[in-house]
Amino acid sequence: MTQTASPFPVTPSDIDAAARVLAPVAVRTPLLSFPVLNERVGAKVFLKPEVLQRTGSFKFRGAFNKLSSIPQEKRKGGVVAFSSGNHAQGVAAAAKILDMPATIVMPSDAPALKRERTKAYGAEVVLYDRDREDREAIARDLAQKRGATVVPPYDDPFVIAGQGTAGREIAEDMAALGLAPDIVIAPASGGGLIAGVATAVKARFPGAAVIVAEPENFDDHARSLRAGAREAHHAAGRTICDALMAAMPGEITFAINSRLLSQGVTASDAEVAAAVAFAFRELKLVVEPGGAVGLAALLAGRIEARGKTVVVVLSGGNVDADLFARLVA
Amino acid sequence: MTQTASPFPVTPSDIDAAARVLAPVAVRTPLLSFPVLNERVGAKVFLKPEVLQRTGSFKFRGAFNKLSSIPQEKRKGGVVAFSSGNHAQGVAAAAKILDMPATIVMPSDAPALKRERTKAYGAEVVLYDRDREDREAIARDLAQKRGATVVPPYDDPFVIAGQGTAGREIAEDMAALGLAPDIVIAPASGGGLIAGVATAVKARFPGAAVIVAEPENFDDHARSLRAGAREAHHAAGRTICDALMAAMPGEITFAINSRLLSQGVTASDAEVAAAVAFAFRELKLVVEPGGAVGLAALLAGRIEARGKTVVVVLSGGNVDADLFARLVA
Numbered sequence: 001m002t003q004t005a006s007p008f009p010v011t012p013s014d015i016d017a018a019a020r021v022l023a024p025v026a027v028r029t030p031l032l033s034f035p036v037l038n039e040r041v042g043a044k045v046f047l048k049p050e051v052l053q054r055t056g057s058f059k060f061r062g063a064f065n066k067l068s069s070i071p072q073e074k075r076k077g078g079v080v081a082f083s084s085g086n087h088a089q090g091v092a093a094a095a096k097i098l099d100m101p102a103t104i105v106m107p108s109d110a111p112a113l114k115r116e117r118t119k120a121y122g123a124e125v126v127l128y129d130r131d132r133e134d135r136e137a138i139a140r141d142l143a144q145k146r147g148a149t150v151v152p153p154y155d156d157p158f159v160i161a162g163q164g165t166a167g168r169e170i171a172e173d174m175a176a177l178g179l180a181p182d183i184v185i186a187p188a189s190g191g192g193l194i195a196g197v198a199t200a201v202k203a204r205f206p207g208a209a210v211i212v213a214e215p216e217n218f219d220d221h222a223r224s225l226r227a228g229a230r231e232a233h234h235a236a237g238r239t240i241c242d243a244l245m246a247a248m249p250g251e252i253t254f255a256i257n258s259r260l261l262s263q264g265v266t267a268s269d270a271e272v273a274a275a276v277a278f279a280f281r282e283l284k285l286v287v288e289p290g291g292a293v294g295l296a297a298l299l300a301g302r303i304e305a306r307g308k309t310v311v312v313v314l315s316g317g318n319v320d321a322d323l324f325a326r327l328v329a
Numbered sequence: 330m331t332q333t334a335s336p337f338p339v340t341p342s343d344i345d346a347a348a349r350v351l352a353p354v355a356v357r358t359p360l361l362s363f364p365v366l367n368e369r370v371g372a373k374v375f376l377k378p379e380v381l382q383r384t385g386s387f388k389f390r391g392a393f394n395k396l397s398s399i400p401q402e403k404r405k406g407g408v409v410a411f412s413s414g415n416h417a418q419g420v421a422a423a424a425k426i427l428d429m430p431a432t433i434v435m436p437s438d439a440p441a442l443k444r445e446r447t448k449a450y451g452a453e454v455v456l457y458d459r460d461r462e463d464r465e466a467i468a469r470d471l472a473q474k475r476g477a478t479v480v481p482p483y484d485d486p487f488v489i490a491g492q493g494t495a496g497r498e499i500a501e502d503m504a505a506l507g508l509a510p511d512i513v514i515a516p517a518s519g520g521g522l523i524a525g526v527a528t529a530v531k532a533r534f535p536g537a538a539v540i541v542a543e544p545e546n547f548d549d550h551a552r553s554l555r556a557g558a559r560e561a562h563h564a565a566g567r568t569i570c571d572a573l574m575a576a577m578p579g580e581i582t583f584a585i586n587s588r589l590l591s592q593g594v595t596a597s598d599a600e601v602a603a604a605v606a607f608a609f610r611e612l613k614l615v616v617e618p619g620g621a622v623g624l625a626a627l628l629a630g631r632i633e634a635r636g637k638t639v640v641v642v643l644s645g646g647n648v649d650a651d652l653f654a655r656l657v658a
Contacts, residue, residue: 027362027363030361032359032381034383035354035383036383049613052361052363052612054363054365277650280650281650283381284380284385284614284615284616284646285613286609287613321606321610324654325653328650328654329650
């Protein structure tokens with residue numbers, strides 16, 4: 001990224017550059033509105049459906065931007081990434097387009113659909129035990145052996161700038177509608193998406209409140225924002241939001257998020273399930289649990305939205321058919 | 330509709346007028362493209378997702394345009410409609426907005442979701458036996474008793490003009506992209522949607538081939554186009570496309586479709602199920618079987634699409650959760 005006097009590791013112009021890199025290959029997802037949702041929330045609600053993005057989540061944006069930044073001479077060594085699923089697909093799809101070999105380290109309990117789709121993009125998948133092995137160490141070892149570049153899931157300026165293009169599109173589309181968002185909500189695991197989105201949105205709409213949504217107990221961003229320093233969540237178990245289980249905000253992402261985010265909200269598994277079912281029944285969109293956590297918080301009344309203009313990012317839609325069937329039943 | 334020298338019962342300017350009526354209330358659905366679909370078909374494919382329309386199908390367009398044409402003095406008598414489900418919801422939602430009472434005559438085997446949603450819009454639902462009772466007679470009797478206006482599901486110029494606004498948006502969006510569609514595919518039951526879409530699309534792109542998609546055996550449009558006159562289909566049983574079971578093209582719709590459509594194609598229930606599953610897994614859209622029949626025909630290779638620019642209308646997404654679960658499993 002360019003060296004500037006900015007205290008931010010990623011600037012709006014980095015996101016502009018990412019948008020140029022992504023233009024030929026990424027989907028410019030629309031901003032959707034639904035009368036049924038507006039009536040339900042009592043607000044002007046717009047959804048940014050990254051479920052419609054290449055690979056079914058926003059992760060392709062950051063992955064492609066990062067891989068495009070790797071110098072030609074290093075590309076034949078390929079890339080290695082660790083991911084519970086959506087970053088895996090993003091990296092695999094980006095590597096395929098750029099003709100680079102890709103190896104993805106995934107937890108053995110990742111959704112089958114995410115494993116299969118990652119393999120379908122031509123990547124090699126290496127499984128590890130989420131509870132007993134260190135995925136970063138496995139990835140580093142593999143990278144060293146193969147001369148490959150590690151593609152971090154969130155804590156990387158090129159990755160953050162790529163994810164920020166979603167926020168840039170939100171800002172552009174809101175401006176074209178003659179509207180200014182009061183609130184922008186996005187989920188966070190390591191915080192790359194919301195860091196990029198906040199950077200882009202607040203560059204154009206400084207008054208917008210950017211709110212991070214997390215699964216109940218997996219509220220490391222909410223805790224860290226309150227504490228003013230990175231804190232881990234205290235969750236002991238699992239959440240149905242398989243995409244949102246990072247223990248702690250990223251270092252680079254939190255340097256951005258600590259300055260730009262207004263607050264953190266959470267949604268319980270039951271609220272997330274209700275949001276997935278609402279999206280199925282009323283919006284006709286397939287949203288995975290982790291992708292629906294912002295919508296869940298909004299529908300559950302966790303955000304003061306009445307009368308406001310609100311944008312919610314639906315970050316991904318890669319959900320196994322059997323889990324989806326249970327959630328919408 | 331305006332009296333003109335045109336041999337067509339609905340003209341592009343009728344559709345322009347409908348677009349003005351619908352602008353404050355209907356969703357302007359986007360035109361979506363997906364790299365995974367382009368690669369699979371070997372064509373530039375655009376989807377018109379009417380699943381994102383108010384009520385989950387295109388039917389709201391025609392219903393609202395028709396109800397808006399009813400003179401003020403007749404509005405308090407309300408409206409009566411017969412429908413297997415999507416027209417029911419369209420009429421009920423339009424009546425609610427216009428503050429008119431609505432009674433909907435529905436087959437007792439209509440999907441539960443469609444019945445519930447129709448009631449949720451405040452309409453009275455009257456069930457009939459699809460095999461033994463005449464829904465049109467029931468609707469006429471009710472209308473006479475209540476001084477209500479019957480809202481036909483397709484064979485009405487205002488209904489056709491309303492549905493045509495979907496085609497008008499397709500034409501506008503393709504022009505904005507600098508593209509001309511070679512092929513436009515839409516499903517048909519009575520033929521109102523495709524008649525409106527063909528009218529609007531061919532006004533701007535006379536060279537576009539408009540193709541009607543129907544469930545296997547329920548191919549009354551394909552037969553009628555070949556014969557040059559309205560013919561019933563020969564289907565004995567059912568199809569999973571509950572929205573597409575009309576026995577025969579409409580009289581007014583066929584006066585348009587016989588002149589503007591290029592051909593008819595069909596898809597089997599298995600091909601439709603595969604398309605619904607593809608839309609779930611790859612596109613993250615919830616499409617009901619009848620709404621997916623055009624996509625099904627395209628994916629099954631029933632249309633010469635390679636290298637072409639193709640638009641497919643996904644006409645509705647109101648599918649029961651249990652059927653959807655079976656189709657995507």
